[in-house]
Amino acid sequence: MDNSQKQIIVITLFLIIGVSTSIAYFNWQISEDQKKLIINHKQNRVNILQASIHERFSSHIKIIEETLLHSIHTKFSETDKINPELNGVPEFMEIDQRQELRNLLESNPRFESIGLFLPNGDIYLAEPFLSQLNLPQKNYAFRDWYVGAINTAGVYVSEPYETHYTNEKTIALSAAIRDGENIVGIFHTTLQLDFLRKLIDVQIQEPETMWYFVDENGKIGMARGDQTEYDEAFFSKLIHSLDSDGGYLQEEFFGKEQLVVYEASELGTKDWFLFLIQPSKQAFTPIVAAQYLTQSLLIVSIVVISGFGYIVFWQNTKNITIRKQLEKSNQKLSLMLEKSHEVDREKEEFSAMITHELKTPLVPILGHIKMLSKKDMIGNLNEEQLDSVQVIERNAKRLEKLINDIMDARKLDIDKMKFDIDDVVLDEFLANLKSNYQEVLNKKHIKFVLDNQVKGMTLNTDADRIRQVFGNLISNAIKFVPSDGGKITVGATKKEDFIQFYVKDNGIGISKDKQSHLFQKFYQVDTTHTRKIQGTGLGLVICKGIIEKLGGSIWVESDGKNGSTFFFTLPIKRA
Amino acid sequence: MCIMKILIVDDNKDITDLISKYLNLNDHECHVANDGRNGLNLIESQNHDVVLLDVSMPEFSGIDIVNTIAKKDKSALRKIILFTASSVASSEIDKLLGLGVHSCLKKPMDPDELISYLKTFEEKNIALQQ
Known part of the structure; x- marks a missing residue:
């Protein structure tokens, strides 16, 4: 490599590092700033909405307070202590009192309804519907407002509820009319939240964005769209961990990471929260887009610069790389090979140990x-x-x-x-075979016939192993020949460059479908639990292994009825 | 038949008992060692016609005995007949045979075959000496 090439490498490296660092830094800066901007923007919007809700509530509370001070107080003053058991709405309300309430409603159009609970327990409503006449004494909603007002110095604000006649979310506001120490009546009015809901919905129209207006107990006042996903227990718990000054957090809701911006404010006797919830990915869309753009720029720059550098040095590094890869592969292969040898060694040692322990x-x-x-x-x-x-x-x-x-x-x-190869005189070998088995076969009344057609021939092979093969084949034949009239023929004949040996029996034969499995490990022709023939199913596998190692092949012929013949060949001249 | 002085080294007492009894019944003189170190002592201190040596023994094996003897007097290995039940680790056996050990028999051996094997062994030795 000459100096100019080295210089190009250095320049290229610096370019890559410089460009990558600056783009990454730039990218990070934009992300953080934009994130802050977006959260601020959302927080502002929530602040404004919360302020308008607050304003709406406050105006109501203010009106109630003024009303109590100026009109109602004088009209209904009574000295009796208020009756804690409400009587409900009487069928014939006193005309004066009813008229007073009507006037009040007309002069304050922002009141949706007005009611008055008298010390005797009667409830007067400005516009009672028929269904409200004779309201039961223990109407729990009324009782809540009543008790709330008695226990509160200011205006009591109820939990949101749905009115049974409009099915709209509503909040009840109630306050006690006092004469000195005595409470002479309870004034109440309601505020439908639908107006506020429309206000918020118009303001927040981003996709996948939910908002919730919730009281300090987690009870939902208003929400966007379907509220079935709202989990009161979860929000109640969440609210307790929130800052009453408002803020934001990123939390998993509805199976996604969400940006939650909230604002808290005190309305009447309670704290209320407005939540704006939006999937983080959605909320930060502009940032994500910017990130994609800068990341793409970064990748393109690196690819272009690297490509340039790569082309310049490709020729030089090609051979080195290939050599290194080859060396690495070789190292890996050697390690694998060593490991496999180690496993083989362990297996071998284990087998030796087992054999020793079993045979001793x-x-x-x-x-x-x-x-x-x-x-x-x-x-x-x-x-x-x-x-x-x-x-x-x-x-x-x-x-x-x-x-x-x-x-x-x-x-x-x-x-x-291991094979111990030597010249085997076949006449001698076959004669010995016959004499070795003669006695056993005579005892079992099995006729043994030797068919030697290779007289005077010699075979270069392992005599002990061939004896083992014959042993297995003859033992099998003995198992299958009939107890009366059994016959086993052992023979050898020359077939071109091979000697073909065979062991033929007049047993039950082996069906064609079973013949192909005979040389598989642990295969038994008869696998029933009641099988009469014993054996491991390894004999023929070993025969096949030995014969093939000695350069021959082994097979069986049988029509499945009249006995079977096992043939095996061995080369006259070993390769 | 000649009376042979035979040492049997095997950690399995049942095996040494059996072989010594069988050989005694066939008029041979038998000595027994049931561990490798004792076996080596007897080989070195007494003159036996043949040593039947088990290959696998704990602590001091037949291989250790052969290697120790090989360092001192290789010709003494000629009277050692190994016997082993493990057939796979034949490379180790080949090494021992290469050092000059007479032969290796595989367990379980037929006692009658062992007797006739020893007879052949002795006859060949006598022939060699003559």
Whole structure:
């Protein structure tokens, strides 16, 4: 690499770092500022709305206070203590008092209704509807206002409720008419909140934005649109953690992160809160857009500059990169290989240990069996005892064969089976085979036929392993031939460059569909629980493994009725 | 048949008991060691015609014994016949055979086959000496 190339690298790096840093800083600055601006803007709007609500309430409270001072007080003064049990609205209200209320309503059009509770418990309303006549004594809404007014020096403000005749959200305001220490009556009026609701809705028309007007107990007064998502308990809890001066917070509502701007104010005897809730993503849309723009600029700049740098040095770095990648891959592969070898080693050690532990007890078992069975060695057993010892011997040998089979299958799996290759004179080999099995087969009345068509030939192979294969095939044949008239033929014939051996029986045969599974591990032709033939299902797998390792192949032929013939071939000349 | 002086080294007492009994019944003279260190002491201190040595033993194994002897007198390994039940770790066995150990038998061996194996072993030794 020459000096000019080095200079270009340095310049490119500086450019990338410089541009990235400045854009990131710029981006961050804009975000914070815009965020503040947006929150302020929203807070201002909420402030204005809250102020107009406050103004509306206050004017009502003011009117009530003035009314109490100037008119009602003189008209209804009585010296009796007020009756805490309300009588309700009498059917025939006193005309004077009713007229007084009407006048009051007319002179103050902002009053939606006016009522008066007298010390005797009668309730007078300016415009009683028929349904209001004879209101029950214990009308709980009236009682709340009544009790609220008695207990409050100023004007009592009720919780929002829906009137049963208009179904509109309403707040009741009530105040006590006092004569010195005595309360001579309760004056009350109501304020429909619908007017305020329309005012707020007109002011806030952003999408996905909700607003709530809530009293200090979390009770909803007004809200935008559908109020079914409103959770009174949640808001009640939230309100207790809020600052009474108003503010904002970001909180998860309705499954989204939301920006919540709120304003609190004292109306009558209570604190009230106006909440403006908007998904944060939505609220900060202008910022997000700005961020996207700056981020896109950043990415484009980096891509362009990097691309330039990359093209300049591509040629030089290409070879280095490939070499490094290759080295890295090689390292990874070596590690993996080492690990796999380690696992293999561990498996091998484990197998050796298991074999040792399983086989060791067989030494004394088989040895003592031998001593017990031999005449005049350590005393003689009677016939019945000898039979028992033979059962033990047969089963111990079965166990030994099973362990050997499992280990052979494992060795074939991990390619660790050893072969001792030597010249095998086939005449001798086959004759020995016959003599080895003759006795056992005679005992079982099975006819053994040797069909040797390879006289005088020699095969370069592992005689012990081939004996093992024949052993497995002949043992299988013995299991399947009929108890009366059983016949096993072992033969060998030359087929081009191979010697083809076979073991044929006149047993029950193997159906075509089962033949393809025969050389699979643990496969049994008869898998029922009541199967008569014992075995691990490994014998043929081992045969196949051995034959294939010695360069041959193995298969079965059977029509499923008249016995079966297992063939295997071995090359005359080993590769 | 010649009477042989045989040392059996195996940590499994059932096995040493059986083999020694069987060999005694066949008129051989048997000595037994049930751990590797004791086995090595007997090999070094007494002159046996043949040593039947188990490969896997705790603490001081047959492999350790062979390696120790190999450092002093390789020719002494000629009278050692290993026996092992584990068949997979054959690479270790190959190493021991490479050092000069006579042979390796696999457990469980037929006691009669062992007797005839020892007979052949002794006959070959006598032939070599002559």
